[in-house]
Amino acid sequence: MNDIEDLITDYLTGALDPAARLDFERRMAADPELAARVALESELAETLGASPENKLRSTLRSIADQYDTPESLVAVPAQPPRKKGRLGWGIALLLLLGIGVALFLFWPKEAPETALPVAPPGDAPAILPGKPAENPPKTDETQENNSLRPARPVAADFRPIQQLETYIGSQVRSDAFRLRVDEPRSGAVLPAGTTNFRLSGKTEGAIPAGQAFHTMLFSNDLKDFEAMRPIENLALVLQSDAGFTLEKKISFQPGLYYIIVEEEQSGEWVFVDKFLVK
């Protein structure tokens, strides 16, 4: 007899024969908890497996990676109505100039008063439902973004990774033990350049035998975090007095950094914190 895990997998992969499938669907109808579990596993496979959405995300990421700053976006000429208007007025202006020159040459004494300079047309109207979107009005933002601005401010280098921020200060591990880190203090500021990075503290509570931990240091580069590419990945050795001290010379650029201590076997995070380098 298959256990429930196998049944769910077989059901979702279409491996059940019609009778077993019907039977399983009856079980789900009678057991909302089972139905919710099957739904969650189905959504996980759809989300995390090879899917059209993930292919799209991959393409979008590679495009977005090309743009580090707003200035790197070379805007496609949007051909706003204003531009067309300017061209039209320019032609009219040239024609009027030509006529003016001709009048001046041939009837110098009766040269007409020309209407120059011609005022530019008003702003393009806002897009209304049903109006073609191919010539979107150029907003102030677009104009600002197309102009060259200084590189992004230094503060942007300290931009937090939201997914990690939620774990800082929380009791990551709810079981029998936790890590208490004395150094660096949460939000500590370390000097830029080569620094003797030191992580020290004590474990509190009983640590199951055979548990091993490692410490990952991440910059605030979201891409590195998402790809689980820490700038340092160091073993965290527990001492006999339940304390730990990890030291390494690391060259830090100014910025925001995160410390994650992970349990080797399960991959569970047991400690998350951050520090600054200035």
Add this chain to the structure above:
Amino acid sequence: MENTDLYFIRGILNNEAPVLSEIYRRFLPVLFGMLRRNGGTFEDAKDVFQEALVVVFHHAARPGFQLTAPFQSYLLGIGRFIWLRQLKKNARLEVTSEPEERFDIEEDLEQRIFESEKRNLYREKFKRLGADCRQLLQRFFDREPLLHIAEDMGYTADYVKKKNKVCKAKLMELIQNDPRFGEIRQSTYE
């Protein structure tokens, strides 16, 4: 639907890189301008823009989909909605935007946005698993046969099967213990 709008929608549905690049160049600066007024950075704008495009992908793939507004208003309206939800979660400022950027989010579209948030939560929790679990589950979710995974990873089939169950249970636990899961699930089924 106007030809250009159709061109953009088809490009998203068919994952056409040149069209997607054009969408980025045309509309990301506008979204960035909108977010910047509300304390958003360029990186925020890129994240929100990507999420908005994924929502469009799911929304437009539904049978009977009709674009009821110009593509720009539609895309930026979704982006604005996503950003508004992020601001609310972070208890930051109220969003201000120009009238032409406003776009009414219909219930169906709202559902697509909530589902997208749910999938992002799954991805976030998946990253919290250890490397072994991530590798194993990734192949499992890609529907690779367990026997093949076992051979390739140098384990017995029994071990891979057990490990797979442990990893899957861990992932589900991480998801179900996150309060956002309950909130999003409630929103998606309301």
